[in-house]
Amino acid sequence: MELRTNAEQLKGEISVPGDKSISHRSIMFGAIADGRTTVSNFLLGDDCLSTISCFKKLGVHIEQQGQEVAIEGKGFEGLMESEEVLDVGNSGTTIRLLLGILAGRPFFSSLVGDQSIGKRPMTRVTKPLSIMGAKIDGRQDGKYTPLSVRGAALKGMEYTMPVASAQVKSSLLFAGLQARGTTRIIEPAKTRDHTERMIRKFGGNLKVDGKIMEVEGGQPLKGTHIHVPGDISSAAFFLVAGAILSKSEIKLKNVGLNPTRTGILDVLTEMGVDFTIEGNEEELFEPCGDMIIRSSRIKGTVIEGDMIPRLIDEIPIIALLATQAEGTTIIKDAEELKVKETNRIDTVVNELSKLGAKIEATSDGMIIYGKSSLSGGVVSSHGDHRIGMMLAIAALVCKEKVYLENSEAISVSYPTFFADLHRLMDL
CATH class of the missing domain: 3.65.10.10 (Enolpyruvate transferase domain)
Known part of the structure; x- marks a missing residue:
C-alpha cells in the first residue's frame, strides 16, 4: 500500500x-478460574483472537461482543482435550503461556502456528516444563512447532531463567499454579509483571522479592472483572x-x-x-x-x-x-x-x-x-x-x-x- x-x-x-499482553492473560486466567470473568476494552487484534479460539477448542465457554468478553471458567479441571489442533497464528504469547497451562493437564494437545512461529525457539519454555514433569515433543527435540504436549502431574522446582522473558516466566507461573509444592523462579532482569498482577487479581497468592517469585500449587482462582488499559x-x-x-x-x-x-x-x-x-x-x-x-x-x-x-x-x-x-x-x-x-x-x-x-x-x-x-x-x-x-x-x-x-x-x-x-x- x-x-x-x-x-x-x-x-x-x-x-x-x-493492551495485548493483558488481553491475552485475561482470557487465560478467566479460563482457569472458577466462575464468570468479564473483560472490557479487549484488544480485537489477530493474536488475542487466536487465544480465544484456542480456549474455545479446550472446552471453555467464551462470549464476545466487540471489545466486551465474558468467560465461564471451571478451573484448570474444566479444560478438556481438544479434538482439533490448537492454532496460535502469529502469537508467541499464546503458544508459550498455553504450554504452561497444558503442561499440567492430563490429556494430549497439539499446537501449531504460522510460518513466523515455526521459526521462534520454544526450548526456553519446553525445557523447564519438561523438568517439572510435562512430556513435550516437536521439531528438533521440541525446539520448534508443531509441538505435542502430554500433560502430567507437575512438581514444583527452583528455576533460574537464562534469558529475561516475561513469556517464559508467565508459562512457568501457570505451571506452578498446578504443581505440587512451591515453584521458585529467578529472572536475570525484571520483566513485565502482568501475570503476577493477574494472579492476585483472581484471588491467588505469590511472593515477589525483586527478581525472585514463588508460587504455591493448588490455589483456587475466582472469576473477576478486568478492564484492559x-x-x-x-x-x-x-x-x-x-x-x-x-x-x-x-x-x-x-x-x-x-x-x-x-x-x-x-x-x-x-x-x-x-x-x-x-x-x-x-x-x-x-x-x-x-x-x-x-x-x-x-x-x-x-x-x-x-x-x-x-x-x-x-x-x-x-x-x-x-x-x-x-x-x-x-x-x-x-x-x-x-x-x-x-x-x-x-x-x-x-x-x-x-x-x-x-x-x-x-x-x-x-x-x-x-x-x-x-x-x-x-x-x-x-x-x-x-x-x-x-x-x-x-x-x-x-x-x-x-x-x-x-x-x-x-x-x-x-x-x-x-x-x-x-x-x-x-x-
Missing part, C-alpha cells in the same frame, strides 16, 4: 487499543510521531503505565522529548493515564542493560526516533530482538536504510546516526506488525513516495492503526 508522506503535523486525541507499545508509535513532526500535539487516552512497561518513557525523557501525563491512577490493578506528546528537539542516547526488557517491543520505533535526533544513539543488550516475529535488529536496519537512514546492526543491537533526511522507496513489514507500524510513521517524514508491502500484519495488534493515523493528520 502507498503510505502518507510529507506530513506537517499531527493534532487531536485518540484512544489506542487495549490502552497498550503503551501501541501508543509508542504515536508518541514518536508527535515528537518528530513539527507543530504536533497529540493526546493519547487511557494508556497503561505499568512500571515494568514504561522504559519507553524513560528513553523519551533522556532524548529530550516533550510529553506529560495526566490522571495517572497508580492504585488500579493496572495503572493508566492520559499522555500528551508535543513536537520536540531530540538528542541521541545510549539504551542498554536492565532497561531493555522494559521496552523490548518499542525498540523498532525508538530506532526511527533516533534517526531524527541530533547525535548518535546506541542500543545494546537487545539480542532478544533476534527471536521476535522477525530478526528485528536486521529488519529495522535494512528497512530504515532503504529510506535513507544512517543505521548499522551490531551483534546485540544497533547504532543510529542522526539526524537523517529520509527519502522514500519500497519497504516491507516482513509480517511483523511493529515493523509495519514503524515504517508507516517513518513515511510521515519522508520526502518521496513510500510503499509498504505486507501491511496487513499490523492488524495483529492494532487493527485501527491507519484510521487513527489519518484522523490525526486530517484534523
Whole structure:
C-alpha cells in the first residue's frame, strides 16, 4: 500500500487499543478460574483472537461482543482435550503461556502456528516444563512447532531463567499454579509483571522479592472483572510521531503505565522529548493515564542493560526516533530482538536504510546516526506488525513516495492503526 508522506503535523486525541499482553492473560486466567470473568476494552487484534479460539477448542465457554468478553471458567479441571489442533497464528504469547497451562493437564494437545512461529525457539519454555514433569515433543527435540504436549502431574522446582522473558516466566507461573509444592523462579532482569498482577487479581497468592517469585500449587482462582488499559507499545508509535513532526500535539487516552512497561518513557525523557501525563491512577490493578506528546528537539542516547526488557517491543520505533535526533544513539543488550516475529535488529536496519537512514546492526543491537533526511522507496513489514507500524510513521517524514508491502500484519495488534493515523493528520 502507498503510505502518507510529507506530513506537517499531527493534532487531536485518540484512544489506542487495549493492551495485548493483558488481553491475552485475561482470557487465560478467566479460563482457569472458577466462575464468570468479564473483560472490557479487549484488544480485537489477530493474536488475542487466536487465544480465544484456542480456549474455545479446550472446552471453555467464551462470549464476545466487540471489545466486551465474558468467560465461564471451571478451573484448570474444566479444560478438556481438544479434538482439533490448537492454532496460535502469529502469537508467541499464546503458544508459550498455553504450554504452561497444558503442561499440567492430563490429556494430549497439539499446537501449531504460522510460518513466523515455526521459526521462534520454544526450548526456553519446553525445557523447564519438561523438568517439572510435562512430556513435550516437536521439531528438533521440541525446539520448534508443531509441538505435542502430554500433560502430567507437575512438581514444583527452583528455576533460574537464562534469558529475561516475561513469556517464559508467565508459562512457568501457570505451571506452578498446578504443581505440587512451591515453584521458585529467578529472572536475570525484571520483566513485565502482568501475570503476577493477574494472579492476585483472581484471588491467588505469590511472593515477589525483586527478581525472585514463588508460587504455591493448588490455589483456587475466582472469576473477576478486568478492564484492559490502552497498550503503551501501541501508543509508542504515536508518541514518536508527535515528537518528530513539527507543530504536533497529540493526546493519547487511557494508556497503561505499568512500571515494568514504561522504559519507553524513560528513553523519551533522556532524548529530550516533550510529553506529560495526566490522571495517572497508580492504585488500579493496572495503572493508566492520559499522555500528551508535543513536537520536540531530540538528542541521541545510549539504551542498554536492565532497561531493555522494559521496552523490548518499542525498540523498532525508538530506532526511527533516533534517526531524527541530533547525535548518535546506541542500543545494546537487545539480542532478544533476534527471536521476535522477525530478526528485528536486521529488519529495522535494512528497512530504515532503504529510506535513507544512517543505521548499522551490531551483534546485540544497533547504532543510529542522526539526524537523517529520509527519502522514500519500497519497504516491507516482513509480517511483523511493529515493523509495519514503524515504517508507516517513518513515511510521515519522508520526502518521496513510500510503499509498504505486507501491511496487513499490523492488524495483529492494532487493527485501527491507519484510521487513527489519518484522523490525526486530517484534523
